[in-house]
Amino acid sequence: METLQYNTKKTQLIIPEYGRHVQIMINQILETQDREERNKMAKAVIGVMGNMNPHLRDVPDFQHKLWDQLFIMSNFELDLDSPYEKPQKEVLAQKPERLAYPQRNPKYRFYGNNIKSMINVTSNWEDGDLKNALVYNIANHMKKCFLNWNKDTVQDEVILNHLSELSDNKLKVKEEDLPLTDSSEFLKIRHKNGNGSNKNNQKQRNKRNNGRKRY
Numbered sequence: 274m275e276t277l278q279y280n281t282k283k284t285q286l287i288i289p290e291y292g293r294h295v296q297i298m299i300n301q302i303l304e305t306q307d308r309e310e311r312n313k314m315a316k317a318v319i320g321v322m323g324n325m326n327p328h329l330r331d332v333p334d335f336q337h338k339l340w341d342q343l344f345i346m347s348n349f350e351l352d353l354d355s356p357y358e359k360p361q362k363e364v365l366a367q368k369p370e371r372l373a374y375p376q377r378n379p380k381y382r383f384y385g386n387n388i389k390s391m392i393n394v395t396s397n398w399e400d401g402d403l404k405n406a407l408v409y410n411i412a413n414h415m416k417k418c419f420l421n422w423n424k425d426t427v428q429d430e431v432i433l434n435h436l437s438e439l440s441d442n443k444l445k446v447k448e449e450d451l452p453l454t455d456s457s458e459f460l461k462i463r464h465k466n467g468n469g470s471n472k473n474n475q476k477q478r479n480k481r482n483n484g485r486k487r488y
Contacts, residue, residue, distance in 0.1 A: 287346045291322060299346050308352070315353050319343060381435060383422035384415055389439060396443040409450045412436050417459045425460060429453045 286296055295318065302314045322339050329335040341360045344351055349362045379389065391411055398404040416432045429452050436444055446453070 287348070288342055291325065291342075291346070295321060296346060299343065299351075303347055303350060308354075311352070312354050315343060315351070315355075381439070384418050384435070384439075388415060388418070392436070392440045392444060396440050405447050405450065408436075408444050409446055409453075411444070412446050413454050416453050416456070420456060420459050426456045 280293070283293070286293060298314070298318050298321070302311050302318065305311045305314060319336075319339050322342065323329075323336075326335070337357045340355050340357050344355075344360055345365070349360070379386065388411065391407075395404060395407050395411065398407070412432055415436060416427060416429070419427050419432065432453065433446060436446070
């Protein structure tokens with residue numbers, strides 16, 4: 274009786290999604306000396322790999338992906354007449370550049386980083402009706418954010434002071450555009466979308482469950 278072989282003791286698969294049998298076929302191509310025979314075997318393996326995703330088998334871009342994966346699973350050692358350019362191992366192993374993360378500790382977190390970015394961009398705009406309209410909309414959005422995370426009401430003066438502080442005194446809502454949207458309007462939208470109604474729903478559920486037997 275042959276000794277059982279466990280996958281944990283075998284060579285680790287490069288792309289596990291295709292399974293070990295596909296990897297064995299690719300290894301057989303590597304051992305084949307005749308180039309023409311290697312090309313025939315490679316096309317047959319590409320067909321097997323495509324059959325695993327029949328809905329994408331005939332898509333040109335997907336064919337390119339299959340050939341790239343064939344070279345990757347051969348550890349870039351296959352010498353074939355590929356219809357596409359052979360991928361480079363160095364390019365695949367290249368690490369992407371680090372992303373620039375947003376500010377970690379903003380003073381007013383409830384406004385979010387996008388508001389701060391909008392304020393920075395708007396501060397460099399030329400004065401005019403378009404800038405005034407955007408400043409007004411930014412202030413309104415700040416008020417909505419404040420109500421979502423803090424209280425059920427807020428004075429416009431608080432929002433305007435925060436706007437001035439975050440923009441280094443560069444942005445100010447025109448007097449003729451004041452007041453900002455009333456807090457009740459934002460609260461109506463919040464309740465309409467389901468936010469803020471969780472307490473009432475919980476009370477109704479508790480009321481229905483009070484008469485039920487508990488086992």
